[in-house]
Amino acid sequence: MxxxxxxxxxxxxxxxxxxxxxxxxxxxxxxxxxxxxxxxxxxxxxxxxxxxxxxxxxxxxxxxxxxxxxxxxxxxxxxxxxxxxxxxxxxxxxxxxxxxxxxxxxxxxxxxxxxxxxxxxxxxxxxxxxxxxxxxxxxxxxxxxxxxxxxxxxxxxxxxxxxxxxxxxxxxxxxxxxxxxxxxxxxxxxxxxxxxxxGPLPRARALAWPGGLAAAFCLAALVTIPVVVLLPTLLVEQFGHSAASAGAVSSVISLLSALGGVAVGMLLRRGLSVGVLALAGLPTLPAAWLMFGGEGSPQAALAGAAVISIANGFLGALVFAALPLVLERLDHADVGNGIVAQAGSLGSLLGPPLFGLVAEGPGLPALVPVISVGIVASVGALLLVGRKAARTLPSS
The missing domain is CATH 1.20.1250.20 (MFS general substrate transporter like domains)
Known part of the structure; x- marks a missing residue:
């Protein structure tokens, strides 16, 4: 025993x-x-x-x-x-x-x-x-x-x-x-x-739901990671911070994304479903407005950046945690993680230049709808996946 x-x-x-x-x-x-x-x-x-x-x-x-x-x-x-x-x-x-x-x-x-x-x-x-x-x-x-x-x-x-x-x-x-x-x-x-x-290699049909998770991850990375990348520039150009101060503050904001990952683990152990947890990405919408929506204060911009950084960690952790719930077999995990890794890397690669183009063109306020569309689409994909992952992890 x-x-x-x-x-x-x-x-x-x-x-x-x-x-x-x-x-x-x-x-x-x-x-x-x-x-x-x-x-x-x-x-x-x-x-x-x-x-x-x-x-x-x-x-x-x-x-x-x-x-x-x-x-x-x-x-x-x-x-x-x-x-x-x-x-x-x-x-x-x-x-x-x-x-x-x-x-x-x-x-x-x-x-x-x-x-x-x-x-x-x-x-x-x-x-x-x-x-x-x-x-x-x-x-x-x-x-x-x-x-x-x-x-x-x-x-x-x-x-x-x-x-x-x-x-x-x-x-x-x-x-x-x-x-x-x-x-x-x-x-x-x-x-x-x-x-x-x-065991057998996963067929395309077996990768459909992991592909949905990967799409959610790509969209979340696309519109949240560049926020931290742009933050030092925003602090220097808009609020007069020194380069050293802006770098130090941005490092702290970046580390906050780890809190999102830890929170997902705690909430999953309490039995909350993937669909319910996905809704935690929506506070990113007002946070984006705090950062880019107008002539706000540096405190408001930092608060918005902190919320977006935490949401980035939260959504990314939720994707990894949900993956075993939608795999047909656990020995498909390597291939499933390959899809997720490729999608996350694609979002991380394309996000900063996309934000740069928008900021240099229509201006920083135009980033608010960009972030909003990306997050809503990411949360929507996670809600669909949550319906597939009908079971939740046992509670403590």
């Missing part, structure tokens, strides 16, 4: 290790943000070129997320996680020695492959490790990895970059990522989690 009970417990220590792997990967995603001026000055990059260096990692996911889901299904989630971390570490080390734009961009493309492996493998592995009642909670916590990783990268990169230069910062992060890969290799379970997944 005790053995059976133990087998039904969720190995939270193992899941924490998987989560840390995602956080370390996300630190590499944002590693150039705190040292961007130093990189552009030393390598003679334009701001546009620096933008491509930063976004190339996400671009890889936007292009090949679904095919990589099938690849990870074949070779196993644990192997793919370790391989992804090793790729990030090697590419980071190569980037630390870059002498120009082409070299740096190529290194970032390889990092993008590693990052994609990690971001598809980790939630699939968490889904298999967690027992049924804890899956939603575990996956919603997983969804906070980007916010935590970017926040840690911003804080650590600023300090280490100032002391050792941008190459020193990137080299240290490469070493940390390699250590994480070795720990994952040694500690993650061998056996079924390491072996390629058995």
């Amino acid at each position: 005790d053995t059976q009970s133990a087998q039904q417990r969720t190995p939270w220590g193992m899941i924490s290790l998987v989560y840390l792997g995602g956080v370390v990967a996300a630190m590499s995603l944002g590693k150039f943000a705190p040292v961007g001026p130093a990189v552009t000055a030393e390598l003679g990059l334009s701001l546009s070129q620096l933008g491509w260096v930063i976004s190339t990692v996400v671009g890889v996911g936007a292009a090949v997320g679904l095919p990589f889901g099938y690849l990870i299904r074949r070779y196993g989630s644990e192997r793919s996680l370790v391989a992804g971390l090793v790729l990030i570490a090697v590419a980071s080390a190569a980037g630390a020695g870059a002498d120009g734009y082409a070299w740096l961009l190529a290194a970032r493309a390889v990092e993008g492959v590693g990052y994609l492996l990690v971001t598809i493998a980790c939630p699939a592995l968490i889904l298999r490790l967690a027992c049924e009642r804890d899956r939603g909670t575990a996956l919603s916590i997983w969804a906070t990895f980007v916010a935590v990783g970017l926040g840690a990268s911003t804080l650590a990169g600023g300090v280490i970059g100032a002391a050792l230069g941008w190459r020193g910062w990137i080299g240290i992060l490469a070493g940390l990522t390699l250590v994480m890969a070795l720990v994952a290799q040694a500690r993650l379970p061998r056996g079924s989690a390491r072996q390629p997944v058995a």
Whole structure:
């Protein structure tokens, strides 16, 4: 009886290790943000070129997320996680020695492959490790990895970059990522989690509902992530903040998205349905007006940005938590996560330039209807998926 009970417990220590792997990967995603001026000055990059260096990692996911889901299904989630971390570490080390734009961009493309492996493998592995009642909670916590990783990268990169230069910062992060890969290799379970997944490949019909979740994720990312990207510019140009002050405030606002992910886990454990939780995205509408609707105060703009950041984390976590509820089989998780990763990357990639075009054209107030349409469509897609996911997780 005790053995059976133990087998039904969720190995939270193992899941924490998987989560840390995602956080370390996300630190590499944002590693150039705190040292961007130093990189552009030393390598003679334009701001546009620096933008491509930063976004190339996400671009890889936007292009090949679904095919990589099938690849990870074949070779196993644990192997793919370790391989992804090793790729990030090697590419980071190569980037630390870059002498120009082409070299740096190529290194970032390889990092993008590693990052994609990690971001598809980790939630699939968490889904298999967690027992049924804890899956939603575990996956919603997983969804906070980007916010935590970017926040840690911003804080650590600023300090280490100032002391050792941008190459020193990137080299240290490469070493940390390699250590994480070795720990994952040694500690993650061998056996079924390491072996390629058995069972039939999911057909197109089996991916329809995961595709609905992916569409919701893409739309939410498209209209919420650029808000944090634009926030420093808004604070400097509209409200007279210094660049340092605007950057610090924006980092805090970005970290608030992790609160949304934690909230989803708590609410799912209380038995609330996906459809009900989806409605929590709607406060984004008045928040968008607070930010861009007129000549408001900086306090109002920051309040609006905070609500939008939390909603971004909440909706993203809800997508990950709902995925196992709409899969035909749990061993379709790799492919399902591939669709979700590709959609989220696509929204993250296209959102900032879209917002830039709108802001430079009709002006900042025109962003209010853009955000409103995107959020309403995202919430609508989640409501449809919620009808499919008729059951909820058991309450505590």
